[in-house]
Amino acid sequence: MEASQPVIHHHPSKLPCPGPELNAPLQEWDKTAFSPPPQILPFVAIICGSGLGGLADLLENSVAFPYKDIPRFPQSTVPGHAGNLVFGELQGKACVCMQGRFHYYEGYSIAMVTYPVRVSTLLGVETLIVTNAAGGLNPKFNVGDIMLIRDHINMPGLFPCMSDAYDADLGRLAREVAEEQGCSSFLQQGVYCNVGGPAFETVAESKILLSLLADAVGMSTVPEVIVARHHGLRVFGLSLITNLLDSEELERNDEGRKGEYCSCVEGMMGRIHCKQNDLLV
Ligand SMILES: O=P(O)(O)O[C@@H]1C[C@H](O)[C@@H](CO)O1
Numbered sequence: 424m425e426a427s428q429p430v431i432h433h434h435p436s437k438l439p440c441p442g443p444e445l446n447a448p449l450q451e452w453d454k455t456a457f458s459p460p461p462q463i464l465p466f467v468a469i470i471c472g473s474g475l476g477g478l479a480d481l482l483e484n485s486v487a488f489p490y491k492d493i494p495r496f497p498q499s500t501v502p503g504h505a506g507n508l509v510f511g512e513l514q515g516k517a518c519v520c521m522q523g524r525f526h527y528y529e530g531y532s533i534a535m536v537t538y539p540v541r542v543s544t545l546l547g548v549e550t551l552i553v554t555n556a557a558g559g560l561n562p563k564f565n566v567g568d569i570m571l572i573r574d575h576i577n578m579p580g581l582f583p584c585m586s587d588a589y590d591a592d593l594g595r596l597a598r599e600v601a602e603e604q605g606c607s608s609f610l611q612q613g614v615y616c617n618v619g620g621p622a623f624e625t626v627a628e629s630k631i632l633l634s635l636l637a638d639a640v641g642m643s644t645v646p647e648v649i650v651a652r653h654h655g656l657r658v659f660g661l662s663l664i665t666n667l668l669d670s671e672e673l674e675r676n677d678e679g680r681k682g683e684y685c686s687c688v689e690g691m692m693g694r695i696h697c698k699q700n701d702l703l704v
Pocket residue numbers: 471472473474501524526554555556557620641642643644
């Protein structure tokens with residue numbers, strides 16, 4: 424296993440914040456009230472989607488902080504989102520896992536939904552891996568497929584520019600990792616559409632989203648990606664397709680290929696390096 428050489432690397436925002444309400448919670452962040460383990464300086468943050476918190480269990484030398492013990496952190500209310508910030512090493516690389524994310528439909532503002540991403544930039548994170556459970560719209564998709572997020576649709580809009588939100592090098596790396604792990608036959612790529620939820624789509628809504636060229640739909644991820652890009656982080660995202668929306672009967676399988684999904688993220692971690700020590704190998 425390769426030794427991790429995390430280096431703290433701060434990314435000052437190049438653009439003004441989209442609005443004072445988005446910045447306010449961070450200004451009140453009290454660094455002195457929360458001390459991450461000094462031996463683990465994460466340069467990758469991983470947000471675990473619904474039912475994908477098992478990723479955090481793969482971390483070695485891990486230290487978990489319940490969200491309730493972290494000042495100003497929101498609390499997880501959705502089943503399958505344990506509510507821990509877990510520091511540790513995956514494939515020898517220092518990372519921090521959000522075992523549980525926040526959704527707009529839980530009643531949180533977008534500022535609070537994205538608060539952990541802003542906090543992760545203070546911790547030195549330079550790459551964000553977002554994961555989620557999503558409904559498949561593309562008729563070629565199957566339940567259990569893993570979709571590499573190539574782009575997203577976010578109708579309300581926010582700046583900065585999102586024309587290159589998802590890092591192309593990390594996407595290429597993911598396809599290589601999937602090939603090595605025998606996952607290529609069910610690795611798709613596509614456009615993730617963010618909706619408010621919490622209801623799944625009607626048949627009519629699914630048809631509209633498909634006509635907009637969305638391949639999968641879910642209730643998260645996009646606000647986190649926008650804030651991460653605003654802070655200059657590289658972003659990589661995977662959706663686990665837990666159900667298909669092309670029929671009137673909802674077929675749902677939340678277990679899908681969770682194991683393979685976690686292995687892909689783990690494989691990616693093995694290949695991501697600090698920007699400072701060469702971008703990708
Ligand atoms: O956190 P993610 O986007 O994985 O959560 C999705 C959206 C809903 O919370 C839930 C629906 O099953 O999964």
